[in-house]
Amino acid sequence: MADTDTASSKEVTTRGGAPGPLQSERGTTTIADAVVEKVAGIATREVAGVHDLGGGAARAVGAMTQRVGIGDERTQGVSVEVGEREAAIDVVVVIEYGESIPKVSDSIRENVIKRLEGITGLQAAEVNITVNDLYFPGDEEQQE
Amino acid sequence: MASRPGEPPAAAVPAKPPSRAAAIARLALDAACAFQGVLGGTSGRGARWKTPDRDGAVLGAIAVARADGRFDVELHLIARPVPLHPLGERIRDRIDRDARKAGVSELVGPIHIAFEDIEEKPRSSASAGRAS
Numbered sequence: 001m002a003d004t005d006t007a008s009s010k011e012v013t014t015r016g017g018a019p020g021p022l023q024s025e026r027g028t029t030t031i032a033d034a035v036v037e038k039v040a041g042i043a044t045r046e047v048a049g050v051h052d053l054g055g056g057a058a059r060a061v062g063a064m065t066q067r068v069g070i071g072d073e074r075t076q077g078v079s080v081e082v083g084e085r086e087a088a089i090d091v092v093v094v095i096e097y098g099e100s101i102p103k104v105s106d107s108i109r110e111n112v113i114k115r116l117e118g119i120t121g122l123q124a125a126e127v128n129i130t131v132n133d134l135y136f137p138g139d140e141e142q143q144e
Numbered sequence: 145m146a147s148r149p150g151e152p153p154a155a156a157v158p159a160k161p162p163s164r165a166a167a168i169a170r171l172a173l174d175a176a177c178a179f180q181g182v183l184g185g186t187s188g189r190g191a192r193w194k195t196p197d198r199d200g201a202v203l204g205a206i207a208v209a210r211a212d213g214r215f216d217v218e219l220h221l222i223a224r225p226v227p228l229h230p231l232g233e234r235i236r237d238r239i240d241r242d243a244r245k246a247g248v249s250e251l252v253g254p255i256h257i258a259f260e261d262i263e264e265k266p267r268s269s270a271s272a273g274r275a276s
Contacts, residue, residue, distance in 0.1 A: 022229060027217075027254040029232035034261050039225065119262075121229040 022084075022121065031120045036082050037075040040089045040127075043115035044078070047107045049099035051135035053077030055092050077132075086123040087116065094133040105129045165215060166197035168243075168251060169205035172217045175238040176257075181226040182235070185219065186260050193220040214253035222261045232257045 022029045044050055054077030077092040089112060095104050113124040162170065176182050185204015187194045194201040206218040217239070223231065236255050243249040 022232075024233070026236050027256045029229055030256070030258040031228060032258065032260045035228070035259050038262050042225065119225055119227055121227070 031082070031122065033080055033082050034075070036080045036087050036089070036116065036120060036122065037078045039115050039119050040080060040091060040112050041075050041078045043112045044091050044093060044108050046115075047104060047111055049096050049104040050093050050108065051096045052094040053092060054094075055132050082122065083125070086125040087120075088126045088128070089116070089124060090128045090130070092130045092132045094135050095131055097134045097136045101131055105131070162197050162199070164251065165207040165209065166195050166202055168215045168217060168248065169195035169202040169207040170197075171242055171246060171248070172207070172219055172239050172252075172255065173202055173205040175242045176219055176221055176235045178238060179231065179235065181224050181231045183222045183224060183263055183265070186222050188220060188260065193218070210253055212253075213251070215251055216253050217255045219255070219257045220260050221257065222263055223259050224264065225262045228259050232259075 022031075041053060044053060079090045081088045091108065091112070093104075093108065095101055108129055109127040112127050116122055116124050173185050177184060185193075185202075187201070187203040191201075191203070193206055194203050195205055195207050204220045206220075207215040208218075209215055219235070235257060239252065239255055240249065243252045
């Protein structure tokens with residue numbers, strides 16, 4: 001069950017994994033990819049109707065790595081390409097059953113763009129959202 | 145070791161001062177860590193971002209001598225989720241101010257700031273201190 005919703009298809013000037021510099025006369029400021037991933041992950045989780053991030057495998061591995069203290073749920077289900085001035089963000093989400101997927105997707109996109117620009121100063125060239133699953137209340141009890 | 149009569153006691157022998165690079169790296173890191181938005185410096189994987197010093201390394205800060213006698217300063221920081229570019233500019237201002245106070249402003253060259261991660265609260269790998 002996957003629905004991909006793409007905001008735009010602008011090209012992002014990538015930098016091959018290295019941080020994108022913001023030049024000033026007194027030096028450069030760079031933002032690592034991990035920062036952008038975390039900001040996007042936190043912003044996505046802030047949206048009402050989002051139950052979790054990541055595909056089934058990512059969530060299972062994430063739960064295990066978090067239990068042993070090496071994982072970070074805030075970057076789970078998020079991948080980014082960061083350029084010098086803009087970033088492209090892909091998020092995989094599980095949405096609560098009964099919520100409107102288009103509305104939740106719009107809210108995710110809006111919040112990610114707002115947080116990304118506010119914290120990192122980067123423009124979001126695109127925010128691609130994949131709805132990987134629906135969460136039904138009571139799912140966890142059945143699994144136990 | 146006991147000192148002989150006529151010799152100064154061992155404790156009175158002044159310790160060697162830190163290298164100029166380490167002193168500038170320390171000054172820059174301390175200036176950055178004075179901000180609430182900064183949780184500390186990080187030496188990264190393999191502890192590659194550090195300046196060696198006699199008492200241990202300055203983690204998350206690198207000062208490298210340039211041909212013109214100044215030092216390039218590189219800071220690798222873990223910050224709180226706050227606007228990072230304005231924070232970077234304020235850190236540069238503070239380093240300039242502290243360098244002037246310490247009388248080493250002519251030694252400080254460009255200041256490169258890399259925000260490597262963001263956290264809500266300090267974690268063990270973020271450090272404003274020396275390597276243990």
